Amino acid sequence: MPNPVNVLCIGAGYVGGPTMAVIADRCPHARVTVVDINADRIAAWNSDTLPIYEPGLDEVVRRVRGRNLFFSTDIACGIRDADIIFVSVNTPTKNFGEGCGRAADLQHWEKTARQILANSTANKIVVEKSTLPVRTAQAMDRILNSNTRGLRFEVVSNPEFLAEGSAIRDLENPDRVLIGSHETPEGRRARRAVADLYASWVPRERIIESNIWSAELSKLAANAFLAQRISSINSISALCEVTEADVDEVAYAVGTDSRIGPRFLKASVGFGGSCFHKDILNLVYIAESYGLHEVARYWESVVRMNDWQEARFVRRMLANMFNTVAGKRIALFGFAFKANTGDTRESPAIVVTRQLLADHAHVVITDPKALDNARHDLAGVDGHVEFEADPYKAAEGAHAIAVLTEWDVYKELDYKRILESMERPAFVFDGRNILDHRRLFELGFNVFPIGKSPLKQP
Numbered sequence: 001m002p003n004p005v006n007v008l009c010i011g012a013g014y015v016g017g018p019t020m021a022v023i024a025d026r027c028p029h030a031r032v033t034v035v036d037i038n039a040d041r042i043a044a045w046n047s048d049t050l051p052i053y054e055p056g057l058d059e060v061v062r063r064v065r066g067r068n069l070f071f072s073t074d075i076a077c078g079i080r081d082a083d084i085i086f087v088s089v090n091t092p093t094k095n096f097g098e099g100c101g102r103a104a105d106l107q108h109w110e111k112t113a114r115q116i117l118a119n120s121t122a123n124k125i126v127v128e129k130s131t132l133p134v135r136t137a138q139a140m141d142r143i144l145n146s147n148t149r150g151l152r153f154e155v156v157s158n159p160e161f162l163a164e165g166s167a168i169r170d171l172e173n174p175d176r177v178l179i180g181s182h183e184t185p186e187g188r189r190a191r192r193a194v195a196d197l198y199a200s201w202v203p204r205e206r207i208i209e210s211n212i213w214s215a216e217l218s219k220l221a222a223n224a225f226l227a228q229r230i231s232s233i234n235s236i237s238a239l240c241e242v243t244e245a246d247v248d249e250v251a252y253a254v255g256t257d258s259r260i261g262p263r264f265l266k267a268s269v270g271f272g273g274s275c276f277h278k279d280i281l282n283l284v285y286i287a288e289s290y291g292l293h294e295v296a297r298y299w300e301s302v303v304r305m306n307d308w309q310e311a312r313f314v315r316r317m318l319a320n321m322f323n324t325v326a327g328k329r330i331a332l333f334g335f336a337f338k339a340n341t342g343d344t345r346e347s348p349a350i351v352v353t354r355q356l357l358a359d360h361a362h363v364v365i366t367d368p369k370a371l372d373n374a375r376h377d378l379a380g381v382d383g384h385v386e387f388e389a390d391p392y393k394a395a396e397g398a399h400a401i402a403v404l405t406e407w408d409v410y411k412e413l414d415y416k417r418i419l420e421s422m423e424r425p426a427f428v429f430d431g432r433n434i435l436d437h438r439r440l441f442e443l444g445f446n447v448f449p450i451g452k453s454p455l456k457q458p
Contacts, residue, residue, distance in 0.1 A: 002029045002196065008078045010112055011088035012036035012045055012071065014052055014167075014274070014343065015129060015160050019088070021060045022171040024069035026201040033070045035078045045071040053342045053369045056168035079119040084194065086158070087112055088129040093278050102285035104133050104278070113143045120151055125190045128157045131279055133286055134217045154190035156181045157212045159219035164273065165340030177207045180215025187212075220286075223279040224299055229264040230271045231305035237267035237451030238312065247451025248433065267451040269404055269431030270310040270348040272337030277303060277346045310348045313402075313450075314355040317429055320448060321400060326360035329423070331398040333391060334405020334432075335367040335374040342369035348431070349404040350377050357383030366394040368407055392418060400427035406434050419443050425457060 007023060009016045012034045024032040036042050044051035046065070050058060061069070072078060079085065089112050094105040109130060116126060126144065128137060137155045144153035157180040162170045177198045181191035195207050210218070233251055240247040247267040255262030280303050287296040318325060337347035344350065349365070356363050362384040365374050371387050378385055388394040391410070395401055395418045403410055411434055419426055428440055429448045437447045441455035448454045 002027075002200070005030050005193075005197070006081050006083045007032045007086070007197070008082035008084070009034045009086040009088055009129070010036075010075065010078075010116075011086075011090070011130070012038070012041050012051075013088065013090065014054075014164065015162065016086065016088035017045060017050075017052065018054055018057055018060075018162070018167045019129070019160065019171060020086070021057065021064060021069060022168065023197060024064040024067075025060050026172075027197055028068060029200075030197065031068050031070075032064075033072060033078045033082070035072050035075045037073065037075070039073050042071050042073050053340075054167050055165065055340055060168060075115060076119045079116055079124075080121055082124060084125045084127060084197070085116060086127045086129045087116075091130045091132060091278075093281055099285050102281040102288075104131075104282050104285075106132070106136065106139075109136075110139075110143070113140050116153075117144050117147055117151075120153075123152045124154075125193055126153050126155050127194055128155065128216070129160060131159065131219050131223075131275065131282075132157075132216055133282055134213055134220070136216065137212045152186070154181065154186055155212070156187075156190050156194050157215035158194055159215060161219070161222060164343055165338055172201070174202060174206060177202055178210065178215050178218055179207065180210045180212040183211055220279045220283045223275050224283055224302065226264050227271055227276040227280055227306070228299075228302045230266075230268070230276075231302045231309075233265045233267050234270065234309045234450075235305055238309075240267075240451040241453070244453050245451075246453075250451075267433060268309075268348075268406075269313045269352065269450065270306045272345065272347040272349075273343065274345040277306075307351075310351040311355065313348075313429070313431055314352055314359075316448060317356075317400065317402065317427075318359065320446070320454070321427060324359070325356060325399075327362065328399040329362045329364060329397050330356055331391070331394040331401045332363060332365045333367075333394075333401055333403045333410050334370075334407055335365050335377075336370035336405050336407075339406045339408065342367075342373055344370050344373040344377055347377075347404075349374075352402065352404060352431075353378060353385065354381065357381060357385060362386075364388055364394045364398065366391045367405065368409060370405075392421070396421045397423060398426075399423045400429060402429040402431060403434060404431050406432040411435060415440055415445070416443055419445060 007030050009020045020032050020034045041051050089108045091104045094103045140155050179194050181187035237247040251265040255265050284296045284300045335349040364386045366388050427446045433449050440447045446456050
């Protein structure tokens with residue numbers, strides 16, 4: 001039986017909550033506490049209605065909450081008692097000052113580092129779980145180890161590689177766990193202590209150890225590479241539409257090449273989420289700060305392509321709806337950036353909604369899990385926007401439906417019933433290519449998939 005260990009996570013968001021729940025579930029020898037300054041969020045973690053939706057999360061939390069998983073607002077006490085502290089605070093893109101729009105905003109991270117120092121009475125291992133610029137650990141080291149009390153902190157980087165919608169599965173059966181530390185005897189001991197936690201359920205061969213700078217950069221690089229694949233296939237989708245090629249057939253043919261593989265080759269309205277935009281722009285900023293301008297421009301083009309794809313989707317709607325959507329009811333099926341999550345951060349639906357409203361459309365948004373976040377994202381926006389949980393009601397009287405999230409429920413709807421309630425001619429713009437386009441056309445819809453020839457009624 002491993003020795004008992006006190007684990008703390010500062011930050012109870014999309015990463016901290018699920019990660020600590022799985023660690024508590026798989027490490028019964030660990031007492032795991034998650035703290036946050038947001039009392040409402042902590043209250044939700046302690047309730048029957050968790051603050052985030054993630055398949056399988058409820059079951060894991062119910063098994064371990066109150067046993068060896070605890071949620072609290074007492075950050076100072078949590079720091080004092082902890083042996084290992086995971087830092088999982090928000091590091092958004094700066095919206096002010098130097099690096100605005102590209103660099104990571106590290107003010108919450110630095111405040112947390114100083115809070116750890118102020119409340120520690122013994123040596124600690126501090127684990128970077130937030131996505132941070134390369135060499136941020138050096139700054140954390142300087143803050144923590146500048147103390148005059150003889151305390152020693154070892155900083156370890158353990159980036160997360162979770163995909164929202166499958167986070168619990170990713171945590172329980174990860175491709176890899178990456179842990180970086182300083183290449184000193186003390187740093188390697190700290191790295192092994194964190195590795196031992198994961199080794200309770202992750203095979204040792206999947207636990208990768210590296211120097212701390214490689215671990216920090218690997219997270220940014222992994223997200224950049226994934227986003228690059230999406231932008232690449234989306235660029236091909238536009239070419240498919242004008243050449244009458246089929247993007248799914250092209251993606252399949254390309255993906256069967258063992259050197260390339262099939263993952264992340266699904267054309268869509270664009271990528272979203274909290275990581276891809278932020279991490280690529282952070283990578284751009286880092287490259288520029290080191291004078292690597294060609295590197296910066298290369299990765300910046302991945303984001304530009306995504307922005308273009310989102311705008312192109314709306315332009316295609318306008319072009320095929322007689323060059324105007326003014327006064328027309330448009331039903332948006334899905335607002336979350338992907339299925340099986342309520343997260344709307346950087347969702348393409350935000351851009352699509354704003355552009356449609358700018359053209360005076362009457363937009364109705366439906367989503368199984370993201371309506372509250374949609375209301376927040378669009379608070380104060382000019383224009384006529386409604387929120388409707390029932391997709392059938394959302395489509396009543398609509399001139400067009402735009403599918404923006406790949407929820408399974410949208411594949412199973414009665415589109416004959418929906419068509420009968422819509423204005424004619426009725427349009428479907430499938431931004432995720434999840435529907436049966438031939439069947440919709442046979443019912444009487446004008447159908448516009450991504451990267452495929454449209455199916456237009458005579």
